[in-house]
Amino acid sequence: MKTNYFDLINQTFYFPQEEFTLNKDNLQFHGIDLMKLVEEYGTPLKFTYLPKISQNINRAKMWFRNSMEKHGYEAKYYYCYCTKSSHFEFILNEALKNNIHIETSSAFDINIVEKLMENGKINKNTFVVCNGFKRGKYVENIARIINNGHKNTIPVIDNFEELDLLQEQIEGKFKIGIRIAAEEEPKFEFYTSRLGIGYKDIVPFYRKQIQENKKVELKMLHFFINTGIRDTAYYWNELLKCMKVYIALKKECPSLDSLNIGGGFPIKSSLAFDYDYEYMIDEILNQIKIACDDAEIDVPHIFTEFGSYTVGESGGAVYQVLYQKKQNDRENWNMIDSSFITTLPDTWAINKRFVMLAVNRWNDTYERVLLGGLTCDSDDYYNSEQHMNAVYLPKYNKEKPLYIGFFNTGAYQETIGGFGGLHHCILPQPKHILIDKDKNGIIATEIFSEEQQAEDVLNILGYNKNKE
Structure with missing residues (x-):
């Protein structure tokens, strides 16, 4: 027995x-x-x-690389680490050994980025994608690193006022992204994410505040689902809705060339954990390519912001x-x-x-x-x-x-x-x-x-x- x-x-x-x-x-x-x-x-x-940090980063980069080769996806992949998952220096030092990029969410994140610059951990080619609700010190810090020459800093616009706040403090032309306020699953207590701008408002916002604005270059559309990247009808439906916005925006905005699909890869929570990362990556890229080919536009560069997956x-x-x-x-x-x-x-x-x-x-x-x-x-x-x-x-x-x-x-x-x-x-x-x-x-x-x-x-x- x-x-x-x-x-x-x-x-x-x-x-x-x-x-x-x-x-x-x-x-x-x-x-x-x-x-x-x-x-x-x-x-x-x-x-x-x-070592587990580097292992997970390199696995994801390999899966994206293999899928892009398989589908003839002619664009680049950028792995960003979502710093809010763990801000410790030993985490960033390990993660940045692997030629990755940074996603921030608040003002003090930028101070960490500046320390990493001072220590040679990141350079002018490192993208710094700035998410979150931006006011006060966060706007000031973003403006400072852009004004100090880090042109690959991309503040992702979360609401209609942020662009004006950034323009007041940033000298010269700068890059931006726009975050989509995705609709949440029916079981949620709210219908739409508090972060970002609604699907139907993004193109009008572009026309009103960006299209004729010589100071701003729209480079990225940001899409993230609160429940993460999962093989559900809900996720695939929201991704297709995102692609409709991307295509409509791309046809009016030639500088738009990147799609940020956020984070949300799950990590092992029990010994019975079963998740097919390769399949999900392959199908995401496949759906994006099909939509772009049908619309006769170039496929976007892909950014991800994996936090828990990186360090969990x-x-x-x-x-x-x-x-x-x-x-x-x-x-x-x-x-x-x-x-x-x-x-x-x-x-x-x-x-x-x-x-x-x-x-x-x-x-x-x-x-x-x-x-x-x-x-x-x-x-x-x-x-x-x-x-x-x-x-x-x-x-x-x-x-x-x-x-x-x-x-x-x-x-x-x-x-x-x-x-x-x-x-x-x-x-x-x-x-x-x-x-x-x-x-x-x-x-x-x-x-x-x-x-x-x-x-x-x-x-x-x-x-x-x-x-x-």
Whole structure:
């Protein structure tokens, strides 16, 4: 009779998988023995596996290149990284090794871009695509980098007033894009995205504010669906509506030559994840080419803005199960040495799923559990709502410590959780390490940030202001 944790995983999913293997009864992630990390650094522990970033970027570039060759798609592909997914320097440094471009969403993003320019990480050929609602400091910063000579900065117009605000501060001619306000799926609480300009308003807006404007060159139409790039009738319908706008605009605006299809590639959220990236890329380019050929116009250059896809699968967190609370006849609460609300806020805020596996004791018998965090908040838990099904782990044994890992957590969790700041119940921020491999496959680790200390929190709260 097969009753151990390994058998459960092996019978439920295809295992091992590309990134997950076993060393005896300990889990390995991309060949890294996680128990060795625990022994060296302790828990709770956050980590970033840098090579995964480059791997995902180059896979996407290969898929686009292959599809363009297949369809005779005579235009270029530009991979942009959506910085809001993770702004850390170590993320940008790794991503920019791969000849990519940048997408920004707020004022301070531009300050990061300027630092990258100073350090030679990006150059005049790097596109900086500026999305988001623009006022005040964001407009000022965009104008500054354009005025300082970075002509491949493309502010994407989000509303009717932005163009005037930009023109007031930008010297000379500059490039722009226009964002389409896509219609959302029927299940949404709103019908149309708050971002961008409505389908029917884009051509009139071009005629009124851009067509005779010698200071502005329209280069890009931006299209993004909130639910991401998925093989649904809704997505394909919105893409075709986008192409109708692009074609109508292109026939009046010869300078328009680029279509930005935004981001939205999903990442692995369970061991059962199944998504055909190659098919989706191939069919998107096929639909764009068919529409352009029928209209007798050139196909556009393609821009994407992949954020979660770029960094999500590089991140992980490891916790220790401190204790098991039996609250009734059926519920066993495994209490971790951190908090889901503070370290994986999307599990709490939007019931987001991450890959969750035991790190050790794979040869032990298992049990059904609920996972609880250390805060006093009743919502600080992880259960079947987030996990897609019941949570099973090796049976709790106070004599045999159990460690669990959450994987593909690299996008958004640090910024939403407030890295370096205050956290719910002032629980400390975990230690964060970076993991890299050299060309010979030798693993190297370094500490990016230590676990937060009481003095760090007291300083933020003002208790040490008058300290001598």
